[in-house]
Structures are given as C-alpha cells and as structure tokens.
Amino acid sequence: MKLYQAYNICIASELPLPELMESEGKPDVIVQFGKINDTRETQHDGGNTFQGEVAEVGKFFIQRGREVVIDPVLGVEEALLRTILLGPILSILLRQRGLLVLHASCVDINNKAVAFMGGSGWGKSTLAAAFHTKGYDILTDDVMPIEFVSDSPIVIPAYPQFKLFPEAVASLGQDTDRLSPVFQNSPKLSYKFERGFQQTPLPLQRIYVLDKGSAHKITKLQPQEAFVELVRHTRAISLVTNPQFVTSHMRLCSELINNVTFCRFTRKPSLTDLPELVKLIEDDLAQINTKDFDQKMIARVP
Incomplete structure (x- = not known):
C-alpha cells in the first residue's frame, strides 16, 4: 500500500x-x-x-x-x-x-476560504480555475468538507486537481492537447497543478451559490434560502440517510448559516466573461473587508 x-x-x-x-x-x-x-x-x-x-x-x-x-x-x-x-x-x-461535505469549489482569498457552490456543470471548477490562473491558491474542487472548530467553519483542503471541460481549459489559456481525460470517454479533462494549492485549512468567509441568468449580479440570500441551497448541494445526502446523520446534518447547516454569509451569484453563460466574474467577486469581498475595518475603527472611538 x-x-x-x-x-x-x-x-x-x-x-x-x-x-x-x-x-x-x-x-x-x-x-x-x-x-x-x-x-x-x-x-x-x-x-x-x-x-x-x-x-x-x-x-x-x-x-x-x-x-x-x-x-x-x-x-x-x-x-x-x-x-x-x-x-x-x-x-x-x-x-x-463528522464533516459537512458540500458540492463546491473553494479559493483562498486574503487567507479566507471563499466557496462557489452548485450542481454538476454549473461552472464551479471553471470559476475556481479562473481565480487560480490569476494567482489565487485553491483548496477544493467539487468536494468541499467543512469542520467546525469552536463553532467556526473551517474548509479542509482536498488535492491539487481540477476536472474541466476542454472549452473551459482553452478559455483559461491552457493547451488541451497536453491534458488527459479524467477517465476514458469522460467529457472532462484532468488539470493537475503543482503550484497554488492551499494545504492548510482556512476559515470560511462566504459561499456564492451559482445561478444562470441574462446578467452578472450578486444578491444576498436570506437564511431560509441559504438553508434550502445547503441541503440541495450537500454531497451524498440521498445516500447517508441514517436518522442520526440526518439530524447532525441539519444542525451543521444551521451552524454554517449562523457563521457565514451566503450570496446568489448569477452569471451569463459565457467563458469570455471569466475575468469580469473574477473582478466582480474581488470587488464584492473588498466591500466586506472595508465594512469590517470601518466597524473596528468605530469600536475604538472613545
């Protein structure tokens, strides 16, 4: 072995x-x-x-x-x-x-884990790979485990590989001829990377639930909406059906909602817009950091 x-x-x-x-x-x-x-x-x-x-x-x-x-x-x-x-x-x-396992890809942005959650073919891996191309480190692709440490959600890193459609690989400037299918007759290619893998677990800051539409926009989700999306995109939820595990899963979802912000990220299905999508996420997270800084400064005022 x-x-x-x-x-x-x-x-x-x-x-x-x-x-x-x-x-x-x-x-x-x-x-x-x-x-x-x-x-x-x-x-x-x-x-x-x-x-x-x-x-x-x-x-x-x-x-x-x-x-x-x-x-x-x-x-x-x-x-x-x-x-x-x-x-x-x-x-x-x-x-x-004992981990909460989501159908999500995850990126390290400013030492915080930022996740893109959605079903197969929704663009999770492609969006994460676009961030990787721009120099961001990756924690997970497709399978994202979360552990709670002192009630804080921590993302556990997976391994350094993306599974991408050929057109997505090409749009990111990679040579598709140098990559192999994930398995024989698979529609996706195996894109292994040596640099840019975040091996240390990181605190989870935000989850973007991916959606498709006619325009790019980010809207905040209410707790009830976030809960529905979490249940919808939990890995193996239809397989692990023991009542004890179901109860634990509901509890972990509630804890996650209490500690992490959820947004719906609606995008037009266009690979040429990937740089714009990365910038949109960067700007959205920058607003969070600015608000956090302002609140800390206000708290220090006597």
Missing part, C-alpha cells in the same frame, strides 16, 4: 492514487480491494456502515470513516475507479467522520 494525503487525512491505498500527494505516517483511512459478500451488505445502515454499488464499476463498502473496501467489476478502468473513490465514496467517508 502507498500512503497519500487528502482532506487532512492520511490514506493508505491498494489502488494507486496519482491525483493525490504522497504522504507518510500512520494512516487514518485504509482503502483495499476485497469481496463484498452478504455479511457486509447486511451491515449497511445508511450511516456509519455503508454499502453501495455503481453499475459497471463495482461495489463499495465504507465503514466508520476509516475503511473503504472496493470490489471492482472485472476489467474496469482504474481511472474510472479512482474518480468514483475520490468523489462520491470519499464524500460518504468524510460525512462519517
């Missing part, structure tokens, strides 16, 4: 995971191949013990946030197996470890 680092945990895996950074030390999670028989299937409780199957890929057994057993279909492509493991399977495992 090789040791890897991702999501602030050490993973020992029989399946090679070249997307991740290699690590050393005592593993927190073991990923191994094995047969998933009737005994394991009867242990499934939709919470700390989970058994699932992906058609034409294989069966997966995930237990207590510490163990993943893979029973692959004969001849399945390793790259496809890795994609399922690093996405939906680790999302379940991270939820078992």
